[in-house]
Amino acid sequence: MEAIDIQPWMFRVEPLQGESLSHFLGRFRRANELTPTGLGKMAGLGGAIARWEKFRFNPPPSLQQLEALGVVVRVERERLQEMLPPPGVGMKLEPIRLCGACYAQSPCHRIEWQFKEMQGCDRHGLMLLSECPNCGARFKVPALWVDGWCQRCFLGFAEIAKYQKAI
Known part of the structure; x- marks a missing residue:
């Protein structure tokens, strides 16, 4: 019998308006029972997911990285870019703030x-x-x-x- 390469099936998670990439990645991972490392491996991004969840965008995600992530999470690259700080805008890594x-x-x-x-x-x-x-x-x-x-x-x-x- 021949081994078949079975692609994992993922639950789709829709991004919310104004949502941060950190929050979205956490929701996606929980819906699909993934760790940051597991999602990073699936997207071919290594440890980038864990860094991005902590707002560590230095260096910022490249278009290729966002494209690779988008394939796994089924979200357009442009939509993922909206979840990042605009170029030139300073970010506070800590403390985490909310309204x-x-x-x-x-x-x-x-x-x-x-x-x-x-x-x-x-x-x-x-x-x-x-x-x-x-x-x-x-x-x-x-x-x-x-x-x-x-x-x-x-x-x-x-x-x-x-x-x-x-x-």
Whole structure:
């Protein structure tokens, strides 16, 4: 009997508007029970997935890398580019920041929250938070946001808006 090369079947995960690449990769990996290393191997990207999930874009992903990732996750290269910071925009790797009011409307980490010049949410007029207002724990990288709540005290990210101060 001859061995057949069977291609793995992947669940499709649609990107959300404004979603960061880190958050999208985490959602895709969980839906398909993959590790960062496993996804990196499938796309031929090695350890790049783990770096990108932590907002380490130095060097930035090349068009070829995004193309290879797009084949595996079934998302157009251009759409993946939208999940990255625009050229010339400074990024804060840490702390991870969020707007609870935005999260309540669309449960995802927005790439713009990590821009250096972004201190508050321009949609809601609220300061971005980098730690849980209930217990003080820093937010984990968005790729690890499984249930949309603080990893320590379980306060929901959507509930955080009532603790945010106005800009």
